[in-house]
Amino acid sequence: MTSDKVMVHVDHLKKNFGALEVLKDISVDIHEGEVVVLLGPSGSGKSTLLRCINQLEEATAGTIVVDGIEITDKHTDINKARENIGMVFQHFNLFNNKNVLENITLAPTTLKKCTVEEAKTRAKKLLDRVGLADKSEAYPSQLSGGQKQRVAIARSLAMEPDVMLFDEPTSALDPEMVGEVLDVMKELAKGGMTMIVVTHEIGFAREVADRIIFMDGGYIVEQGTPDEVINNPKEKRTIDFLNKVL
């Protein structure tokens, strides 16, 4: 599935929160169609890296290029660039004042990507794809965690992004609902979506990831195929981490 085209290019990225250096020097290329899983202990900077890629966190130094657009450049229209970068959050963040259908159609219609009718048709197709065709009129408060997260994925897909970022998408879910969300993500990966996933689901990483990046202390410690990183880790910090979570 992976092509030669670099979809996300991160070059010497640094991110500080005040005096705290969260990302110290990150350089990585992610190719079109690649599924990359970021692993690492909490506080290692995984989520921050993800949030830098769509500039929810402004990079302190370094460059990030997504699909040919340098999003760390001050002159870039960041709103336009974000249309191409989907993001799924740990706490779903569905718009509580809108029903499922409105959640999905809000961005495409407001940003004039298509007409209201087209947006609705597309939203219904997406809901069908995530297995929630019957929930289009429901409000977020009426959905289970797993359903909310599937709607959130559909909402991101409605903008037809070329890259999807997943920030611990299953961490806030009851165990029995993790599977339904991972299944949707697996389908997405099979369809050739470029995905960057922060997760603690080692099973998912092993099965779906093309590459695993292990981070600690603001650096990339080790990266490679799931077999290399999970089954035969070389770095001590990776081994320690895997011993704790496996």
Place this chain on the structure above:
Amino acid sequence: MIKLIQTYSPMILGALGNTVLLCLLSLCIAMVIGLLVALLNVSRNRVCNFFGTVYVDAIRGVPLIVLAYFIYFGLPAGVKSIGQGILNSGLSGVMGGFGTSCVNFRLSAIQAGTAALSMNCGAYMAEIIRAGIESVDRGQMEASRALGLNYSQSMRLVILPQAIKTMIPSIINQFIITLKDTSILSVIGFAELTNVGKTIAGNTFKSLEAWTIIGIVYMIVIITLSKVAKRIERRLKND
């Protein structure tokens, strides 16, 4: 007492109308001021924060009665002396018309009263709206921005509609406070309820009766409002 009511009821009703009018007008303007100042205060821009904070602190730091005196008496006096300054200086040739209108500048009691009450209520409204905006989970803004919506689209379509729900009880409370605050404007001679109460008490020397009637009129209006507020609040909770 009955006779007093019979004689003065047109005056009292007129004053009630004035009170409600002043209150409604001020509230509408205060909502606009409040929204703008709240947006300044929740913005990430330090300069915006500065002006928002200065407004809220300044207005909340001054009693309404002082603000009313300032606008009704102080402001025209200031404008007048500027006008005289223009007329007495070499500028009278070019700006003579402007100078004359400055000298003749006057504010009616309702203009000054509305301005004072709007500015005062606006500062409190700003704090209510700011708290409402801040009560909305940060993730809502992030999700909206991540989809490509800009700040003002996110504010308008996602944040404010959710914030309004939590704000409504406080806004209704502020409405009641503002209604009572109109009585302070009796000092600049605006013919609202309290001012008319003074007139009646002065004319008839029946202070007890006059103030009882005025008090009851206030109470009826405010209790009715509170009941309506409770009902709206309950309906919102059930949503």
